[in-house]
Amino acid sequence: xxxxxxxxxxxxxxxxxxxxxxxxxxxxxxxxxxxxxxxxxxxxxxxxxxxxxxxxxxxxxxxxxxxxxxxxxxxxxxxxxxxxxxxxxxxxxxxxxxxxxxxxxxxxxxxxxxxxxxxxxxxxxxxxxxxxxxxxxxxxxxxxxxxxxxxxxxxxxxxxxxxxxxxxxxxxxxxxxxxxxxxxxxxxxxxxxxxxxxxxxxxxxxxxxxxxxxxxxxxxxxxxxxxxxxxxxxxxxxxxxxxxxxxxxxxxxxxxxxxxxxxxxxxxxxxxxxxxxxxxxxxxxxxxxxxxxxxxxxxxxxxxxxxxxxxxxxxxxxxxxxxxxxx
Numbered sequence: 001x002x003x004x005x006x007x008x009x010x011x012x013x014x015x016x017x018x019x020x021x022x023x024x025x026x027x028x029x030x031x032x033x034x035x036x037x038x039x040x041x042x043x044x045x046x047x048x049x050x051x052x053x054x055x056x057x058x059x060x061x062x063x064x065x066x067x068x069x070x071x072x073x074x075x076x077x078x079x080x081x082x083x084x085x086x087x088x089x090x091x092x093x094x095x096x097x098x099x100x101x102x103x104x105x106x107x108x109x110x111x112x113x114x115x116x117x118x119x120x121x122x123x124x125x126x127x128x129x130x131x132x133x134x135x136x137x138x139x140x141x142x143x144x145x146x147x148x149x150x151x152x153x154x155x156x157x158x159x160x161x162x163x164x165x166x167x168x169x170x171x172x173x174x175x176x177x178x179x180x181x182x183x184x185x186x187x188x189x190x191x192x193x194x195x196x197x198x199x200x201x202x203x204x205x206x207x208x209x210x211x212x213x214x215x216x217x218x219x220x221x222x223x224x225x226x227x228x229x230x231x232x233x234x235x236x237x238x239x240x241x242x243x244x245x246x247x248x249x250x251x252x253x254x255x256x257x258x259x260x261x262x263x264x265x266x267x268x269x270x271x272x273x274x275x276x277x278x279x280x281x282x283x284x285x286x287x288x289x290x291x292x293x294x295x296x297x298x299x300x301x302x303x304x305x306x307x308x309x310x311x312x313x314x315x316x317x318x319x320x321x322x323x324x325x326x327x
Contacts, residue, residue, distance in 0.1 A: 103160035112192035183238035255319025
């Protein structure tokens with residue numbers, strides 16, 4: 001879809017590094033319609049945060065034992081589900097793989113959230129400190145701190161190891177977050193939030209799941225809904241107001257981030273740790289039609305949005321397709 005660039009309220013600066021009128025939405029539209037006022041969006045998110053925020057240390061029963069026979073992650077979301085290897089595995093081994101994949105996903109989540117916190121701090125560095133937009137960004141950073149600690153504690157509870165991303169991608173992320181444009185930062189935030197959010201929305205109502213896992217995913221889903229709203233609204237604004245070079249760089253960097261994300265989503269070490277041949281397991285996961293459909297379905301709401309706001313164009317779109325997240 002075509003994005004219309006508005007210019008009526010973005011000339012000049014207000015002395016704080018903010019473009020004049022950048023908090024206003026007068027005259028700003030994109031393919032989804034008029035943009036909402038930045039301060040009004042932040043106010044609603046702050047009000048929601050005041051009503052629906054959680055302390056995982058108090059809300060969850062961390063001392064309760066694991067329940068026999070219950071899953072740590074929905075089997076349909078496990079990377080090897082419905083592969084020849086999965087069909088040869090015992091039920092006990094399938095549960096073990098789900099336990100380790102949960103630890104891998106929590107590790108990935110912490111990595112993304114640490115990156116996101118750095119990007120948010122950089123985003124608000126030169127913005128008016130008393131604005132609601134900045135106040136909400138700081139509120140989200142506090143949420144992400146709690147989430148990272150919650151995920152780390154869940155990894156410890158599972159007894160599985162943490163699974164850091166490969167050193168190559170860990171260091172590549174240093175470059176991506178250093179050169180990231182403002183719209184690129186919010187596109188990356190949505191990439192890290194929306195696919196896992198889709199999976200967790202399937203997890204917390206599922207009575208086959210361990211109660212602690214259901215509790216963790218419920219808290220994360222409720223609080224991440226605000227983060228997604230904040231990032232979507234700001235990405236829409238940035239893709240309208242940013243200069244052309246910044247929009248083009250955002251398209252490429254978001255595609256690169258999608259490729260990294262898809263590679264790092266599940267650590268190959270989980271297969272070794274449950275007694276599988278790593279090469280065989282990686283090959284079957286990559287060849288799995290079910291797995292491709294899971295990842296594309298999980299990303300579909302995000303990729304539809306990114307397409308609407310003009311991110312999925314040119315080389316960036318080709319990178320998204322190469323990642324496997326876009327058909």
